[in-house]
Each structure stands twice: as structure tokens, then as C-alpha cells.
Amino acid sequence: MRWHRLQILVDMVTEMQDEYGYFLVDVDGNVLVQQEGMFRSNCMDCLDRTNVIQSLLARRSLQSQLERLGVLHMGQRIEDQSDFEKIYKNAWADNANACAKQYAGTGALKTDFTRTGKRTQWGLVMDGWNSMIRYYKNNFSDGFRQDSIDLFLGNYSIDEADMTTPLHETKDWKFLTLPIIMVVAFSMCIICLLMAGDTWTETLAYVLFWGTASFVTAGVILFNGREFVDAPKLVQKEKMD
Structure with a gap:
């Protein structure tokens, strides 16, 4: 993301923000x-970058309010008040983390920019880590979270006459067996590469065997992918009914 262009965006809506008051x-x-108005901002994932631009718009509005109240004199800027600026940035970053944990299961991305005003190497590492955690949770542990939200919002109606629950779903043998086989086969393939046999043909045979086992197992898992994904059960059940 071209962070230096954020100020260009803020400048584009300056007149509109002044009109809104x-x-x-x-x-x-x-x-x-x-x-008289408000801003609705969102990006392609409607979460992390949104918090960045909202914090910039909020700072500009706060600047105007503090000047009106006499807290800041003309020419003074919030950015120059180091103690307050630190509190302000951390408040917005904490807000992003709270919203992101509800929505995506991890803290927000890009919070290094919100806290410090610039991107950092550690921030990039944490963004990558959080993205991997989000991918895992989205596919393998978010179904129950979505079911809870659907139940809370009333998207799913409980039938008191039906004593069964769609939440209890028995997994068959593939759910546990195939991932274990794939991990073992891939590990053996790596071990065979690192610990060569007496001849190269022997090593090649072991690598081909365990490599083939890994790819075949992975293919079966992908083919039966829906059985491994933790999909929501309540609303989907109503749609199927």
C-alpha cells in the first residue's frame, strides 16, 4: 500500500469534512x-485499512474541535503534542484490534502504521502471521463463531419440537486419518532427502514413494475439502430445508 498517498485522500475530502462539521x-x-454528515469508509477487506483512514479523518476533526474549545491555539497541531499523540494512536490501534478479533479472530493488520505513523519490518512480520492465523481460523474454526452470531441475531429459529441439534456432526475416518498420513509421508520424504541411503537409486525410491504418498493424500483431502472445513451449520441447514 502506498502510505504516502493517504494524505492525498484526506486532502480530497477536506472541504466535504468541513461542511459536515x-x-x-x-x-x-x-x-x-x-x-451534517458522516464518512463511511471501507477497503476490499473492510477492516484494517479502514481503521487507518478513519483515524486520519478523526484526527483532523479532533484538531478542529480542540481549536474551537481553545485547547489548541491556531498553528498548533495534535501531532506536535507527543504525549497526547501517543495516546491517540494507541487508542485507534486498540480499537482496530478489538474489532478485528470479533470479525476475523486476530488483531488488526497495519496497526504499526496506526501506532507509529509508518510501516515497520516487525509490523510486516506480524501482518503475515495474523494473515496465516486468519486463514486457518476462517477455514477450520470459524463455523462455531458464525453459528453463535446467527443464533444471537435471530437468523436461526429453534424448533422446540425438534430435540436434535445440527451442531453435533460426527466426523468420519477421513477427518483425522488423512491429515496424519499426509504429515507422516511428507516428513519421511524430507528425512529421506536429508539422510541418503547407500545408493542414489535407493534414496530416489524412498523419496518417490513418500512423495507420491504425500501428493496423493493431499489430493484426496482437497477433493473432499468440504468435509475438512468448519462451515457454519445453523443457517445452512435452514437454507437446505
């Missing part, structure tokens, strides 16, 4: 300023 009341409850 903000809501302000005095100590007596009299409305001094009405807010």
Missing part, C-alpha cells in the same frame, strides 16, 4: 453546532 453543545445543553 461536528456536534457540539455547551454546559447548559444548548446545541452550538450540528453535524
Whole structure:
């Protein structure tokens, strides 16, 4: 992402943000300023980059409010108040993490930029780690989370006359056996490569055998992929019915 272009985006909506204004009341409850609009921002994954741009828009609005209240004088900027700036950035990064954990199961990506104003090597590493965790959870452990949300929101109606539950689903032998076979076969293939036999033909035979076992098992798992994915059960059951 071209982070330096974020300011270009903020500059493009500056006039619109000034027109929208903000809501302000005095100590007596009299409305001094009405807010006339709001920004809805989202990116292709509607989560991490959204928090970055929202924090920039919020900072600009807060700058205007603090100037109106006399906390900041004309010419002073929030960015120059180091203690407050640190609190502000961490608050937005913590907000991103809280939303992301509910939505994706991990902390937010790009929080290094939100906290420090620049991308870091450690931030890139953590983004990669969180992306892998999200991929795993999305495929193998998010079904129950989605079922909980559907039940809470009323998307699934419980039939009191039906005592069975769609949440209890028995896994057949493929669910445990095939992954174990694939891991063992792949491990043996690596071991055969590292610990060569007496002849190269013997080593090649072992590698081909265990390599073939790994690929065949992986192919069977991919072919039966739906049985390994932790898909939501409640709403899907209603759709099938």
C-alpha cells in the first residue's frame, strides 16, 4: 500500500469534512453546532485499512474541535503534542484490534502504521502471521463463531419440537486419518532427502514413494475439502430445508 498517498485522500475530502462539521453543545445543553454528515469508509477487506483512514479523518476533526474549545491555539497541531499523540494512536490501534478479533479472530493488520505513523519490518512480520492465523481460523474454526452470531441475531429459529441439534456432526475416518498420513509421508520424504541411503537409486525410491504418498493424500483431502472445513451449520441447514 502506498502510505504516502493517504494524505492525498484526506486532502480530497477536506472541504466535504468541513461542511459536515461536528456536534457540539455547551454546559447548559444548548446545541452550538450540528453535524451534517458522516464518512463511511471501507477497503476490499473492510477492516484494517479502514481503521487507518478513519483515524486520519478523526484526527483532523479532533484538531478542529480542540481549536474551537481553545485547547489548541491556531498553528498548533495534535501531532506536535507527543504525549497526547501517543495516546491517540494507541487508542485507534486498540480499537482496530478489538474489532478485528470479533470479525476475523486476530488483531488488526497495519496497526504499526496506526501506532507509529509508518510501516515497520516487525509490523510486516506480524501482518503475515495474523494473515496465516486468519486463514486457518476462517477455514477450520470459524463455523462455531458464525453459528453463535446467527443464533444471537435471530437468523436461526429453534424448533422446540425438534430435540436434535445440527451442531453435533460426527466426523468420519477421513477427518483425522488423512491429515496424519499426509504429515507422516511428507516428513519421511524430507528425512529421506536429508539422510541418503547407500545408493542414489535407493534414496530416489524412498523419496518417490513418500512423495507420491504425500501428493496423493493431499489430493484426496482437497477433493473432499468440504468435509475438512468448519462451515457454519445453523443457517445452512435452514437454507437446505
